[in-house]
Amino acid sequence: MKMTLEEIARLAGCSRSTVSRVINHGPNVRAETRERVWKVIREHDFQPNLAARALAGRRSRVIGLVIPQPLSTIFTDPYFSMLIQGCATACDERGYYLMLSLVLRQADDTYRWLIRARHMDGLLLAPPLLDDPFVPHLLDKHLPLVMIGRIPGRTDIASVNVDNVKGASLATQHLLNLGYRRIATITGVLNLVGAIDRLEGYLCALRKAGIEPPPEYIQEGDWSEMSGKRAMERLLQFRPRPDAVFAASDSMAIGAIKAIQAAGLKVPDDIAVVGFDDMPSAAIADPPLTTIHHPIEKIGFLAAATLIEKLEIPATSMSETNVQHIVLPARLVIRMSCGQALRCSAESAVT
């Protein structure tokens, strides 16, 4: 027997409309009726037809997560796995579906398709490259959209982000507090805002302490362990050799540690290392990595939750006045690689 609202209504002895109200948690249904309807629904394992709902209700309850990166990147960096987890959880809780919009075809096509084909009610946009030419197309249309990360100069777009500048600054400050003065950094790919912000945080902290690092102390990586290793090898060439390194990601920090160890030096005794992101790998690194906690999953969760909220109260979302910008604080996680234990200078590094 094919189940429809009508059929459930017949079995529960009420009307289609009442069943619909029950399913959508609408008001104005007597408690007793509500319970009776739920019982029938449960008994028959009924699930309303999504296509019909979408057609009649003019919304699909699907939101898309656009990750403007090649598939190989997405499926290599645990960052995205955690981000998706967070988004998916928020969607689940609110009865929405998360659809990954993998950019497979040439960018041009895909973005146009995304914009036109409104089979999603809104879009979540993962951090795009600064020079991605198609992101503006996405932003111009009046698709409800929430950014993960931020685009410099675009305060008109709702966003959820971690405080990268503050986090990097916290990491650098911690090294300064421990007495290091020759602090180098390994940055992420610098056409990603997050990498730029982290570099800025590093520079800010140093400058506040009256230190201007030599340009050679700033080496660009690409987030990968290998690139961290390479960057560290370059840093090891330079004299005076740095006594501490802030890497903009844990992977790169781990690469750096490997380079240091391969050169016959010790972490943190000879060179201290601090990472960023607090990935699972940071805790099990050797030595365990001091790092900045980056609540990636929470960011995904909040981004999805924000978008859905916009969708459900369109009145508010339309008013350009109050665009939400959520910035989560970054937190220092002290482990072994910074040498705090060694130096015993447990001065007020964190709070």
Place this chain on the structure above:
Amino acid sequence: MKMTLEEIARLAGCSRSTVSRVINHGPNVRAETRERVWKVIREHDFQPNLAARALAGRRSRVIGLVIPQPLSTIFTDPYFSMLIQGCATACDERGYYLMLSLVLRQADDTYRWLIRARHMDGLLLAPPLLDDPFVPHLLDKHLPLVMIGRIPGRTDIASVNVDNVKGASLATQHLLNLGYRRIATITGVLNLVGAIDRLEGYLCALRKAGIEPPPEYIQEGDWSEMSGKRAMERLLQFRPRPDAVFAASDSMAIGAIKAIQAAGLKVPDDIAVVGFDDMPSAAIADPPLTTIHHPIEKIGFLAAATLIEKLEIPATSMSETNVQHIVLPARLVIRMSCGQALRCSAESAVT
């Protein structure tokens, strides 16, 4: 102006039905009319409402890819990235949408949800663990389903697979041809059919040559590089030390190479190594890895194409008689790690 079939019809001077026929590439439309309608559609960037199509046509044109593995695994192993790429390409070409059914919640819930919520027309099932208790639920319902890989003893389910047994056998045979006799293996997780099949291929080839490997020559890994390294370290303990190793994945082969090199030995001079999968990393390994080519993307493509075909010709799909089983051949890719160059014994290893 909101665009609908009706509106396009008005602009093209024909009826809703004709426009529908054009969009669906139906027969019985005069060439001239067809062209006129397309022109209007293109001009207005029209895309039919998916919800309405799904409701009226009783199919969503969405197929789900179920990967019964934790998210962290999916987003770590490039295997899935390639698989998805293949599936998505096939879907794209046929106007279908691929939806990743990430198993986020506890398995029980999710599978029930997958089965009930028919917002997809069919399912693609990535290789499940042998003891996954919920896969049978998926198979019992009459959801159109195509397996990637195979489940032993279930010949009633359409499947697309690489010939793992033959591939492993090819790899081992190649080592035998080169004169190696103490050939060890590093297997994948043995509750995955692929791993078992590859082990079987290895054993078959050895036994055919009259060799019975000591049990210590068979070490289980978990597909990861680290596990390959660990397994190789165990193999290096054993006497007589193996002179060649067949690893059931390239990652593990690379880990094995690192272990061999860390022990002060050379590949392939002291120990030859052959991998499986022919991942991009195999070609750039040091030394470049001899391996078995595994057409993952093609498998994904064929699986999706097969499913869609089933969907479009339901008459055929219903007849239990001819369930498709596609088995793609595995191919030996000779590079440096097997020592063929060294030994110059270029006897008919491959064809």
Place this chain on the structure above:
DNA sequence: CGTCCGCCTGGGAGCGCTCCCAAGCTTTTC
């Protein structure tokens, strides 16, 4: 005791398509 206002409930009118049948027109066939 009648009126008003709330809470419930039922059903009509679509949402934008696909499917199907019938009507018009053109071609074939004997």
Place this chain on the structure above:
DNA sequence: GAAAAGCTTGGGAGCGCTCCCAGGCGGACG
């Protein structure tokens, strides 16, 4: 040259919901 058999084309009848309005019912109020 008329009937039969194509091609095209148009429009009705849903698909299973949501939205909205109208009506029934009860209690609070004057």
